[in-house]
Amino acid sequence: MAKRYLNERVLIFNDVHLPYADEKAFRFLSRMKVKYNPDRVICAGDLCDFYAISRYPKDPNHPDSMAQELKKVRSGVRRLAKIFPDLILTMGNHDDRYAIAYSSAGLIHDMMLDFGSIIGAPSGWKILKSTEDFTFIVNSTREQVSVAHHRGINTSLVSQRLGRTFIAGHTHTKAQIVGHNNGIRTTYGVNSPCLISYHGSPFSYAKQSNINPIKGCTILLDGIPRLEILKT
Ligand SMILES: [Fe+2]
Numbered sequence: 584m585a586k587r588y589l590n591e592r593v594l595i596f597n598d599v600h601l602p603y604a605d606e607k608a609f610r611f612l613s614r615m616k617v618k619y620n621p622d623r624v625i626c627a628g629d630l631c632d633f634y635a636i637s638r639y640p641k642d643p644n645h646p647d648s649m650a651q652e653l654k655k656v657r658s659g660v661r662r663l664a665k666i667f668p669d670l671i672l673t674m675g676n677h678d679d680r681y682a683i684a685y686s687s688a689g690l691i692h693d694m695m696l697d698f699g700s701i702i703g704a705p706s707g708w709k710i711l712k713s714t715e716d717f718t719f720i721v722n723s724t725r726e727q728v729s730v731a732h733h734r735g736i737n738t739s740l741v742s743q744r745l746g747r748t749f750i751a752g753h754t755h756t757k758a759q760i761v762g763h764n765n766g767i768r769t770t771y772g773v774n775s776p777c778l779i780s781y782h783g784s785p786f787s788y789a790k791q792s793n794i795n796p797i798k799g800c801t802i803l804l805d806g807i808p809r810l811e812i813l814k815t
Pocket of ligand 1: 677753754755
């Protein structure tokens with residue numbers, strides 16, 4: 584991607600939960616790519632669901648084995664890789680499920696396949712552990728921005744503590760930007776909207792709660808966030 588020092592654009596999306604993504608998510612992300620021509624693309628975690636190896640009680644009617652789910656995950660990754668051949672992924676708690684299953688079996692890290700190989704990620708995808716924030720400097724303002732899947736639901740508070748803009752996924756049902764000006768700079772805490780479909784997914788139980796996911800992505804324009812909402 585070409586480097587720019589003004590009008591820097593970053594596209595952040597999260598909580599796709601492959602293979603349980605909203606079917607409109609791929610076209611939506613393609614549209615966002617055309618609209619913003621981002622310098623940087625970040626997936627803020629829960630790219631995959633790994634429902635079949637969840638430790639939680641499962642729906643006995645759920646049809647997919649892990650083999651079937653992984654096949655669909657890889658297909659989703661291929662579709663995303665066509666849109667974004669270069670991407671930074673900060674892993675989420677669902678992406679971590681395979682590693683938890685490994686360690687539950689007594690395997691150590693050196694015996695595990697890496698996440699990128701499991702999901703068939705292209706070479707242009709840089710994958711960071713869920714314990715790592717991804718922090719970068721906005722070229723036009725020289726200020727730092729951090730992105731992580733989840734480090735407290737209250738991203739405004741995290742942003743104030745860090746003294747920089749902080750963007751997180753994880754919440755699914757909350758999409759908001761809260762600004763804070765400490766007299767020196769304005770920083771933002773962002774709960775970025777998701778791209779999962781609760782319909783027919785392991786999250787279908789949540790539909791009964793009358794709280795539905797808010798879908799979309801976050802765009803940073805010269806360090807200032809805005810939300811793009813996918814109308815469903
Ligand atoms: Fe999630």
